[in-house]
Amino acid sequence: MAEYPKPIPAITPEMRPFFEAAKRRELVVQRCLRCGTHRFPAREICSNCLSREVEWARVSGAGEVFSYNVMHQVYHPGFADAVPYAVVVVKLKEGAKLNSNLIGVAPQAIRIGMPVQVIFEDITDEVTLPKFAPA
Amino acid sequence: MSLKGKAAIAGLGITAQGKVYHTNHVGFAAEAVHLALEDAGLARADLDGLLVNPGLSWGDGSMASFQVQQAMGLRNLRLSVAMNAGGATACAMIQQAAEAIDAGLCNVVACVFSDAPLKPPKPKPAGDGGGKGTGGSAGAYGFARGLDAAYGQFGVNAMYAMVAQRHMHLYGTTNDHLGAIAVAERQWANRNPSAQFHDAPMSIEDYHHSRWVVEPFHLFDCCLVSNGGLAVIVTAAQRARDLRQPPVYVWGMGQGHPGGDPLETLTSGAVLAKETAFRMAGITLRDIDVVELYDCYTFTVLVCLEDYGFCTKGEGGAFVADGKIAPGGTLPVNTGGGQLSSFYMWGMTPVSEAVIQMRGAGAARQVEDAKVALVSGNGGILSTHSTLVLANHR
Numbered sequence: 001m002a003e004y005p006k007p008i009p010a011i012t013p014e015m016r017p018f019f020e021a022a023k024r025r026e027l028v029v030q031r032c033l034r035c036g037t038h039r040f041p042a043r044e045i046c047s048n049c050l051s052r053e054v055e056w057a058r059v060s061g062a063g064e065v066f067s068y069n070v071m072h073q074v075y076h077p078g079f080a081d082a083v084p085y086a087v088v089v090v091k092l093k094e095g096a097k098l099n100s101n102l103i104g105v106a107p108q109a110i111r112i113g114m115p116v117q118v119i120f121e122d123i124t125d126e127v128t129l130p131k132f133a134p135a
Numbered sequence: 136m137s138l139k140g141k142a143a144i145a146g147l148g149i150t151a152q153g154k155v156y157h158t159n160h161v162g163f164a165a166e167a168v169h170l171a172l173e174d175a176g177l178a179r180a181d182l183d184g185l186l187v188n189p190g191l192s193w194g195d196g197s198m199a200s201f202q203v204q205q206a207m208g209l210r211n212l213r214l215s216v217a218m219n220a221g222g223a224t225a226c227a228m229i230q231q232a233a234e235a236i237d238a239g240l241c242n243v244v245a246c247v248f249s250d251a252p253l254k255p256p257k258p259k260p261a262g263d264g265g266g267k268g269t270g271g272s273a274g275a276y277g278f279a280r281g282l283d284a285a286y287g288q289f290g291v292n293a294m295y296a297m298v299a300q301r302h303m304h305l306y307g308t309t310n311d312h313l314g315a316i317a318v319a320e321r322q323w324a325n326r327n328p329s330a331q332f333h334d335a336p337m338s339i340e341d342y343h344h345s346r347w348v349v350e351p352f353h354l355f356d357c358c359l360v361s362n363g364g365l366a367v368i369v370t371a372a373q374r375a376r377d378l379r380q381p382p383v384y385v386w387g388m389g390q391g392h393p394g395g396d397p398l399e400t401l402t403s404g405a406v407l408a409k410e411t412a413f414r415m416a417g418i419t420l421r422d423i424d425v426v427e428l429y430d431c432y433t434f435t436v437l438v439c440l441e442d443y444g445f446c447t448k449g450e451g452g453a454f455v456a457d458g459k460i461a462p463g464g465t466l467p468v469n470t471g472g473g474q475l476s477s478f479y480m481w482g483m484t485p486v487s488e489a490v491i492q493m494r495g496a497g498a499a500r501q502v503e504d505a506k507v508a509l510v511s512g513n514g515g516i517l518s519t520h521s522t523l524v525l526a527n528h529r
Contacts, residue, residue: 070349071293075284099282
């Protein structure tokens with residue numbers, strides 16, 4: 001595979017389960033074992049009930065575009081050919097929000113509220129990234 | 136017992152601003168404090184309190200106040216703390232100073248911000264291709280190791296833009312509305328010889344033609360970057376009356392830090408901070424003559440106009456569309472040009488302009504008969520907020 005030009009995220013210990021699940025084409029987020037609140041990215045404690053008891057729970061992958069931007073500045077050479085590109089905030093059905101990219105939709109066509117579904121993109125042999133497509 | 140009117144701003148020091156390279160962040164802070172002391176007619180030996188808000192170029196600013204103390208050879212301070220709540224710090228420093236003076240800790244407090252993020256331009260080597268995305272070593276992009284970077288999400292502009300996008304979706308706010316703010320502040324800046332954009336008029340067409348940074352923000356939706364320092368001297372009101380400048384009395388103080396997700400609320404901490412500050416000051420909106428709002432983005436001004444209650448949530452666009460915040464309008468906002476068009480000293484920018492207006496020293500931009508000023512500070516992504524009500528009489 002040609003060298004992936006965009007930034008490859010570091011697999012930190014606290015986020016390892018997310019990346020391992022993504023390789024299995026599963027979307028997981030943290031879920032508080034005491035109160036059930038979903039959260040993303042990984043956090044030490046639940047901001048709802050302060051519990052440290054947590055599991056990584058598989059979620060449906062369904063959500064909606066909660067907001068977005070369209071980036072025009074090149075912060076990293078890997079995006080030099082991509083600008084302008086959109087970054088979306090997806091609010092998952094289960095409540096957690098995550099930043100991502102929306103595949104197959106031109107930035108000008110993105111609408112807040114659009115239903116989306118998770119897809120998975122292998123960016124290297126080691127790393128798979130969840131992204132989203134219109135549902 | 137209310138602190139209304141017990142403290143005053145007695146000195147103001149503003150260094151050269153913008154592309155200035157004669158010193159570093161510590162030097163700018165020291166220069167600003169020195170200028171503020173001179174302005175007040177005070178000496179270094181009179182200073183027994185120092186509060187420092189370190190800008191980004193300080194890196195680890197945790198000992199910033201000690202660093203400035205040592206740089207200036209100050210001895211025997213009874214208050215010395217580095218403070219940081221982002222853009223909300225400036226007003227918070229003045230609040231802290233007023234409280235410390237009232238509590239008897241100290242008598243004369245310098246509150247200072249400085250930053251030096253701009254580096255002098257390097258001479259270009261011959262044949263440099265330039266261009267928008269030159270390759271670099273992996274080390275140069277060390278910031279790009281987080282998950283956000285993988286999706287191309289970089290920097291504060293990108294996050295703030297998402298909040299603005301949602302406001303536009305829910306309330307119909309447009310770039311014309313944001314542009315009205317940019318144009319109004321530029322008009323004020325054109326009357327302010329100290330403003331970085333003093334000599335550059337801006338039309339709404341210029342605003343729309345300015346390049347996209349991250350939609351929905353054009354270049355002219357985003358604040359400047361400045362090197363420099365800015366300090367005020369806070370004393371008890373009766374001490375200020377003996378000094379060189381007309382005192383600017385602190386009538387009201389408040390902070391508001393709502394927590395939660397600004398994408399959900401589209402609201403700043405102004406709602407909370409205003410309540411405390413206005414109650415202390417004993418005023419309503421009708422008593423405000425000039426408004427100096429933290430304007431890291433045009434959008435921040437729009438949200439804060441809503442949150443202070445000048446209009447209802449969602450109506451900020453319509454409120455500014457008629458030009459009332461521009462010179463000649465009924466509600467002067469950011470009368471020096473703000474962070475968008477004058478200079479970016481975080482929360483000290485609006486503080487300094489309020490002091491100038493209260494002293495009647497605004498010259499071509501002076502709001503006639505201005506007696507009471509509202510000053511806001513806003514940090515993070517609508518994360519932190521501080522409010523001062525200042526007045527030129529007791």
